[in-house]
Amino acid sequence: MRSLFDLTWRLLRGGGRRGLLGSSLTLAAVAVSTALLLFAVAVNFAFAGRAERGAWRNPVPLTGTETGQARAVQAVRTGFVGDRALTVVHLAVLAPGLALPPGVPRLPAPGEVLLSPALAELAADDPSVAARVPGRRAGTIGDEALVHPGELVALAGHTPGEAIMTAQWKGDYRLGPSASKVADLTGAPSSDATAYQALAAVASVLMVVPLLVFGGAAARLTVARRDRRLSSLRLVGATPGQVVAMTVAEAVVTALAGALCGLLLYAAAIWPLTGVRIAGGGWFASDIWPGVLPVGAVLLAVPLLVGLSAVVGLRRVVVGPLGVARRQTPPGMRFVRVLVLIACLAATPLLGAGVSLTVVVAVLSAAFLAVNLAGPWVVGVIGRITAATARRPAALLAGRRLVDDPRSAWRTVSGVALTGFVAGFIGLLTPSASLSIENDPMTAWLLRDIRTGTLIVLVVSFLVAIVSAGITAASSILDRRQTYALLRLAGTDLAVLDRARLLETLVPLTVMGGGSIAAGVCCALPFARLTMSGTGALTLLVCVVAGFAGVIAAGAASRPLLRSVTADPAPRPD
Template identity: 60%
Template sequence: MSGLMGLTWRLLRGGGRRGLLGAVLTAIAVAVSTALLLFAVTANLAFQSRADREAWRNPVTATGKAVAIEAVHTDYVRDSAITVVDLAALKPGTAPPPGLDRFPVPGEVWFSPALAELTVSLPADQLAHRFPTKIGGTVGDEALVHPGELVAVRGQAPDSPLMTAPADGRPPGASVPSGAAIAPTKISGFTGEPTQTAEVYKALGLIASVLMVVPLLVFGGAAARLTVARRDQRLAALRLVGATPGQVVTMTVAEAVIIAFGGAVLGTVLYGLSIPLITGIEIAGGTWFVSDAWPGVLPVLAVLVAVPLLVGLSAVVGLRRVVVSPLGVAKRETPPAMRSVRVVALLAILAVVPTLGVGVGAGVIAVVLGLAFLAINLVGPWVIGLIGRITARTARRPARLLAGRRLMDDPRAAWRTVSGVAMTGFVAGFIGFLSPDSGLLGNANATDLHLSVPSSQVAEATAGARERLSAAGILAGIDVGGGEGGTKVLTASLQERDTETVDRARTALDGLVPGHGATLDADGELSNRLLGDIGTGTVTVLAVSFLVAIASAGITAASSILDRRQTYALLRLAGTPLEVLNRARRAETLIPLTVMGGGAIAIGVFCALPFALSAMNLTGAITLSVCVALGFAGVVGAGAASAPLLRSVTANPAPRPD
């Protein structure tokens, strides 16, 4: 075995300048795949970490002896949400919640760092007067969803009006959206449950990861087959001089794993360097802690092991011809055409799509999307082979004839060049179609503050609201409308709608109804923030997909030239102008790109139909248009960037004895 490894290492080092360039291209491809794979894995772990840090604010009713009472509601300042948690201990020595050094005593408040800074910077009548003047301490990071989150934890007495307020119709301990008011709940600890909003973000993160990870796995597998023609020729020669199939497989795996491991390490370093940029992405109301952007030692080690194994497996899969027919490889015989059964797999997956819908679990959707990705990757080479036959038969110019013959001869290599953009087309077709339009929810009322009031306290609350607003110098009309669950809605229609006046009015009305704050229609989290985050996620996923697509196109274009350098040299020796070869390369890329890119977009749109809220909106149409334009420009640019390499390998057209 040591002899085989030594021979593999010598062949890898002795491949010459162009052999080294091929190894570098493979390592770069693996590095890009590894970095983005770490990003996708980290995103899911980060959403889970956020859900865990937020869970203590969604209390679970005590089944045994209760140790504390917890109530939660959401307030607002400068149109930003403030999570206010009120706690009352039922027995001495109660353990504090996460992020606090001790349990808060009645009459004191603990601020998150961002809220503490805000209470100092804003006038007291806009924020600070809503909270006690006694500061207990600072809420730690382990209790915050994101670094800039506004959180206040107030200590209360168990018999205070706020801790004995009636429920608003929601059972204590029930799963609630982030930001919804939670009535006082007796608890036995701060374990809590994930909020509905946290579960939504986790599901969206899982689907987004599939949209990124599957193309990355395809790209990583394709990286193992870069410069495959050169390697197959070398291995076929070894088979013809007596190497056994097992020795050939061992050498192939060893070579692929050595290169891939180096690329995986490089990709991990690149990901580590990009962490400051990743933490700046705003999702769910804020940025990320550095700990969220680092997946941990075990996930990193798992990726460092999995990526080289995937590359080695992909390299072995392509060895069948070398092992079974080394003479055919050495003679450069055209491999047999692929069978149309590949199309059946894609059609079978698409037949399942109409059965999906909004109520289907995120795991099922992720599996179907992943299978659709893999089916497109399976069908791609077969379609390109068909395109090659049609192109060759209808060719009227030498460049088009050369392109058609190349597509027929090696459709897999042609697919590797355009697969990145085709996969990006699928992603764009899917999430571009689902991108919510900015006017989907209409324009929220921005002048009326609403306050939920128990029906038995309407008269008292109405008089108190008028008195408080008048004392603050705020002109507003007071009205009481219908509600639900034994409550009414008190509405204060402000005559002025500047931010300062709204915050002063919120402060004036604070505490009027224990456990409830005055809100605007525009304060709804799921109706505003979530739609904005879907747009941010769409841009992030497409940016990652484009990075993969353009890197894939550029690397495979250069690798293709190295694979065919002897063919290009012989064509130049026969008198073929260099411009004809370049036009053939462009046609060999753009023809399948047009067909497969358009087909992938159509499949993505079809997969999105069961989840569409309405017909295609302007945002989705613009997203698709930009995707198509950038995809074509990226592939054309990648092909143009490799033109000097073609000129270099054909500079001396004399046949090489390799």
């Protein structure tokens, strides 16, 4: 076994400058995937942490049979200071032994009040704010009891008979839960916190699935070079098990290095991410860091995914190494791939407001994966049509290449195509500013947060798409460097090769990008009834323009590499 890993390491080192470049592309792809995957995972932990820290001010009332266990009466009033929420928790202790929630140093006596640091500072500067939280200041509420940094929260002590404990609230917003007898201050996540957690889960699916597809595609970068090398080893006597072991070792070593780089990249991004305002404020750094176990799980899962993806593509090498060595076109894919996508889209009308979050997430994930499954088949069909209708050499070369290896062509455009699905889905769900109510600040707050979340998901998706397009374009040149060089040696103009490469990307992108947007719109229709607006159409337009521009720019960035590989037609001993 040791000699096998030694051989794998020698092959990695012996690939030369371009072999090292191919491994570097895989490492970069895995690093970006890992960093964004950590962000998608952290979003859920961040909102869960907020919900847990704010639960103490959302009392769980005792039932009629439990009133003998009451230790306090609690009432929560929510108002606004400008566009900032001000929460005052009124508490009257009935019996000793009331447990303190984290972040609350002690219970205030009647006439005392505990203030969050931001509220204490604001009340000192603004008498009108101080008048809304009367009482003698007796302490400070710690970060463990705050939903976000800078939150305005007060905990006021009262006697049970005070009028404020039972009076109807006539503030500038609304009454929270009416005064309740409680056994402790444990509380439960508010309905608003639960809604944000649900939205975060949907957003995670919209970000995670393209990332997983991109991470899996990273294992197939420079696949042609590796397959030819492994098929040669197979022909000279290497066993199937040895070929699989070498592939897994090479993929996992590269992916592990990329995952560690991605972890460092995400760690560097934590501080800027704390400034993103959602639900009225930014984030504690501990919110953005998902924890040791989730981080460890991601660092373990990414190399395993890359290794598994690399092994899945080895069937031709193991079973038919001669065909790989002779560069035979693999057999075509089956139409069942498209049928799976149609079935997933047909299930979306069953979704709606009454469907559980688990079902929504499952259907969205299935639709995402079905788009990725059907993509190579559609690319193959596009290639046959392009080749049959070609009137110029560049179009003929592009069409024949799409037919020869539709999976590789799909990997180049899959990022943007899947981003089109995201844009089609959330484009219709993006509320416009005209839907906000000026006398209902909480509604305006929520709609603003939805727009912010939409922008974040789109930025992450486009970052994945553009990085994916750039890396796979460069990898494709390395895979076909000898073919390009021989065509150049035979007299093919470099501009023709470059145009063929551009058509090979733009033709399937036009078809699959439009189809993915339509699929996303189809999945969004059951939810778009309340938020559909002109803002969604504008979002879709921006997505289409940005996607095409990003792919064209990525292709242009790899043009010097094309010029370099065509300058040396001699084969290299990989």
